[in-house]
Amino acid sequence: MAINELQLPDDIQPGGDFTIIIPVENENQYRQLSQIAIQIRDPKGSIEENLVIRKKKGSPRELETSGESIFNLSGARYDPQDRQMVLQLTAPRTLPPGDLTITGKLRTSLLGEIGMMPAFRKVGGEAPEPVVVHEEEDDEIFNYGRKVHRVSLSEPERIPTEDQKLWVYIRNGTLDFNRYQKFITDVMTDKLPDGSRGVQRGRSLLFRTDAYDFLKQATDFFMTRHFVHDPDDLVDNRYDESRVPASLVAEEQRRTRRTDDLTVSPSQPILPYFQQVLRRLGDQTFLNDHENAPFRVPNLTLLELLWSYWEEEGGLVQTMNAISLRFQNVRAGNGHDPLAGLNIDPLRPLNNLIWGFIQDERFRLSMAQRNFEYQYEYGLSLIGRAVPNMQAAESRTQFIPAFHNLLKTAMDFYQQANYTTVIPDGFPILNHLREVHLLLAEGAHNSFRDLPYTARAEMLMQQWILGRPEMREFLGGRVMMPYTEDWMERVDAMKALQGWNPTNVTHFHSLAQFGEQLLLSIRYGNWNDTAATALSAANWAHYWREEIQRYVHAYKAVTAVDLGADVTDARIALPQNAERYQLPGVLINQRLGLLPPGRQPGFQPGLNLLSRSHVRRELPGE
Numbered sequence: 001m002a003i004n005e006l007q008l009p010d011d012i013q014p015g016g017d018f019t020i021i022i023p024v025e026n027e028n029q030y031r032q033l034s035q036i037a038i039q040i041r042d043p044k045g046s047i048e049e050n051l052v053i054r055k056k057k058g059s060p061r062e063l064e065t066s067g068e069s070i071f072n073l074s075g076a077r078y079d080p081q082d083r084q085m086v087l088q089l090t091a092p093r094t095l096p097p098g099d100l101t102i103t104g105k106l107r108t109s110l111l112g113e114i115g116m117m118p119a120f121r122k123v124g125g126e127a128p129e130p131v132v133v134h135e136e137e138d139d140e141i142f143n144y145g146r147k148v149h150r151v152s153l154s155e156p157e158r159i160p161t162e163d164q165k166l167w168v169y170i171r172n173g174t175l176d177f178n179r180y181q182k183f184i185t186d187v188m189t190d191k192l193p194d195g196s197r198g199v200q201r202g203r204s205l206l207f208r209t210d211a212y213d214f215l216k217q218a219t220d221f222f223m224t225r226h227f228v229h230d231p232d233d234l235v236d237n238r239y240d241e242s243r244v245p246a247s248l249v250a251e252e253q254r255r256t257r258r259t260d261d262l263t264v265s266p267s268q269p270i271l272p273y274f275q276q277v278l279r280r281l282g283d284q285t286f287l288n289d290h291e292n293a294p295f296r297v298p299n300l301t302l303l304e305l306l307w308s309y310w311e312e313e314g315g316l317v318q319t320m321n322a323i324s325l326r327f328q329n330v331r332a333g334n335g336h337d338p339l340a341g342l343n344i345d346p347l348r349p350l351n352n353l354i355w356g357f358i359q360d361e362r363f364r365l366s367m368a369q370r371n372f373e374y375q376y377e378y379g380l381s382l383i384g385r386a387v388p389n390m391q392a393a394e395s396r397t398q399f400i401p402a403f404h405n406l407l408k409t410a411m412d413f414y415q416q417a418n419y420t421t422v423i424p425d426g427f428p429i430l431n432h433l434r435e436v437h438l439l440l441a442e443g444a445h446n447s448f449r450d451l452p453y454t455a456r457a458e459m460l461m462q463q464w465i466l467g468r469p470e471m472r473e474f475l476g477g478r479v480m481m482p483y484t485e486d487w488m489e490r491v492d493a494m495k496a497l498q499g500w501n502p503t504n505v506t507h508f509h510s511l512a513q514f515g516e517q518l519l520l521s522i523r524y525g526n527w528n529d530t531a532a533t534a535l536s537a538a539n540w541a542h543y544w545r546e547e548i549q550r551y552v553h554a555y556k557a558v559t560a561v562d563l564g565a566d567v568t569d570a571r572i573a574l575p576q577n578a579e580r581y582q583l584p585g586v587l588i589n590q591r592l593g594l595l596p597p598g599r600q601p602g603f604q605p606g607l608n609l610l611s612r613s614h615v616r617r618e619l620p621g622e
Contacts, residue, residue, distance in 0.1 A: 015093040022085040035107040040071055042096055113154050156423055161536045163525055164256040167543050170520045173302050177485050180222055184464050187218040212356020219457050227301050255543050272526040304516040305452040309374050311459055314508025319494040320462045324358050338497040342474050350470040364458055373451050377443035383585040399439045401581045404563050406432035410548050411564035413541050426538030433537055437527040463487040503558055510554035514547040559587035
């Protein structure tokens with residue numbers, strides 16, 4: 001008999017003992033079993049038993065049960081000699097006469113769930129003739145009113161790993177503009193609760209001549225408290241189940257397939273990645289003193305400069321530059337001025353903020369500084385007339401091929417995971433994760449900590465200024481567009497006025513948001529350690545599936561290159577020819593017709609800047 005066919009006695013008496021036997025073909029098949037669910041019910045539905053039987057920890061031959069206790073389960077064991085599982089039950093004395101239906105499901109690690117053939121026994125009588133069902137006889141059997149049992153496969157059960165806590169922390173700990181906008185608006189309009197500390201208070205900060213200075217101070221306060229995680233702070237953002245809605249906790253548990261606590265508390269030790277680095281340096285101070293260690297999980301600055309790169313490619317910085325030039329009565333270009341109607345009155349606070357923004361220019365990061373750091377960390381580069389044609393001392397030229405190969409491997413992994421008959425292998429993903437992790441570690445030096453923090457603070461302030469209600473009056477915009485953040489409408493409106501890249505800024509923001517989270521999970525994961533396994537890599541792919549797929553889609557919308565598509569031509573697959581390995585700035589300009597393909601002398605992916613003669617229009621930059 002097959003494993004999904006039950007063996008039952010010919011007669012079941014009320015109050016009597018009876019045995020259910022589940023045949024097993026071999027020992028290997030029994031080892032694959034993880035759970036047995038048995039359901040017993042009478043035709044009237046007055047009695048229904050649901051039993052869940054599992055292997056007993058420490059004694060795999062013995063079985064244990066949970067569930068209802070209408071039918072008393074007195075014994076459950078596996079008999080290796082007869083190759084069968086034996087369940088001994090006692091029927092209740094109140095069992096009514098009639099057909100008793102017994103069925104169930106077996107859950108295995110290889111085949112998923114296997115449904116058992118339903119069995120029928122008369123209480124106090126003989127068993128009816130068994131019904132044998134075949135797939136090709138479905139229509140005929142339905143005509144006779146008999147039941148057809150279907151066998152279905154489900155996704156295999158995944159084993160959780162400890163590094164999933166870091167992913168939960170990253171996903172819920174990255175900066176959120178909407179929260180920042182509300183906090184800054186409350187500070188600048190004197191609506192912040194009295195319990196907050198660290199921000200200078202005063203009435204009508206927006207109308208003061210030093211309004212931009214207060215904006216800088218409040219932004220630094222917000223970002224500092226966001227990453228320090230003071231429990232008494234107004235802007236604390238720790239992932240704590242007591243602070244997070246139950247729906248979000250359930251979503252994280254669904255992603256990680258865990259039911260235990262996923263919180264990362266301040267008492268958490270140093271990340272394994274940092275432990276590995278510090279051991280090599282021989283410095284035990286940080287390893288032994290967790291309270292003062294600068295790299296504990298709650299003190300991580302969850303920022304990636306990639307976020308600033310994609311926002312800059314989307315036109316954020318260029319929009320503020322155009323506004324500041326027009327504010328100073330500086331004419332940009334020839335012909336009709338697209339911003340001729342930009343008349344910002346002094347009766348509303350936007351006037352003071354833009355004045356302070358212009359006066360603070362010498363203290364902000366220059367476009368050249370950001371561009372050189374883009375090259376140092378990721379091998380990325382801005383392209384435009386305002387970009388200095390200076391050679392970078394070091395460029396991470398291998399990052400783009402490595403990261404895009406990881407995304408392609410992940411997309412292939414998802415395609416296999418969609419078929420429940422296939423268990424995809426996580427080892428290829430582990431290899432690519434290790435490669436990207438090493439490249440990110442090479443770029444984590446020099447300006448790595450300070451420049452991304454400064455760039456994020458400056459761009460957050462630019463987003464907040466553009467998100468002010470007064471800005472819509474001067475720039476206009478499409479009111480019915482479902483933007484998730486207020487500043488997006490202003491950037492798209494400016495791009496339409498100036499005739500810049502028509503791609504919706506939402507796609508650039510998606511690349512910034514999801515790209516940052518993916519790189520953080522790779523940078524701070526201990527992927528180069530021997531303890532990293534294919535299981536952890538597979539869990540990483542499952543957890544970040546939505547972010548990876550949305551990043552790939554946004555990249556296609558921006559550059560017209562599908563990172564998940566198969567490359568069938570071997571010549572195109574070469575790194576020097578493949579579009580997926582080229583600089584995003586080159587692809588964006590080719591799509592706009594500014595850089596015709598084939599006219600890129602001496603260009604290498606992620607390294608050299610194109611000469612200014614190939615750019616006929618000013619692109620993101622100052």
